[in-house]
Amino acid sequence: MSETATLAESYTEMTELLLPNDTNNLGRALGGAVLHWMDICGAIAGMRFASRQVVTASMDHVDFLSPIEMGEVVVIEGYVFNTGRTSLDVKVDVRAENPRTDEQRRATTSYFTFVALDDEGVPTEVPDLECPTESEAALRAEAIEGRREQLRSVVERYDL
Numbered sequence: 001m002s003e004t005a006t007l008a009e010s011y012t013e014m015t016e017l018l019l020p021n022d023t024n025n026l027g028r029a030l031g032g033a034v035l036h037w038m039d040i041c042g043a044i045a046g047m048r049f050a051s052r053q054v055v056t057a058s059m060d061h062v063d064f065l066s067p068i069e070m071g072e073v074v075v076i077e078g079y080v081f082n083t084g085r086t087s088l089d090v091k092v093d094v095r096a097e098n099p100r101t102d103e104q105r106r107a108t109t110s111y112f113t114f115v116a117l118d119d120e121g122v123p124t125e126v127p128d129l130e131c132p133t134e135s136e137a138a139l140r141a142e143a144i145e146g147r148r149e150q151l152r153s154v155v156e157r158y159d160l
Contacts, residue, residue, distance in 0.1 A: 006130045006136060008133070011048075011079045012045040017074075018074055018096075027069060034068070037074065037094070038059075042114065045090050046116070049080040049127065054114035056112060071099075072099070078091060080129060083129045086126060089113055091147070094109070109150075
């Protein structure tokens with residue numbers, strides 16, 4: 001496949017209002033709910049990029065950096081930053097927004113790998129990634145370095 005697609009074409013932003021069904025007994029976001037939203041956002045970014053169905057192959061390490069409180073708006077952003085023959089790497093960021101004060105804070109970031117499928121469910125080639133603007137190239141470089149740093153941190157933390 002010699003097609004190309006841009007990082008911007010994959011960009012996806014979702015918002016959720018944190019309600020009681022997605023909170024723990026402290027009124028904070030359940031980790032599983034946040035992971036679910038991240039997986040959906042990443043899959044949409046992958047489908048937009050590949051113009052095909054994608055399935056989750058892996059998700060890198062996740063650290064929850066700050067709690068998301070009930071009533072806050074959860075913003076999930078994702079974009080494709082790298083591709084293989086049939087795979088797409090997607091960076092997914094999550095932040096919390098307090099709608100009354102406009103305060104925003106980073107909640108977590110992770111890196112997903114998705115595989116594109118054809119109509120029979122068989123892995124199929126994806127377009128090559130293009131970053132025609134300086135901002136797209138900067139986002140790609142930031143994602144590549146962020147993933148490397150996160151993996152380095154995990155290896156050091158667990159003495160692997």
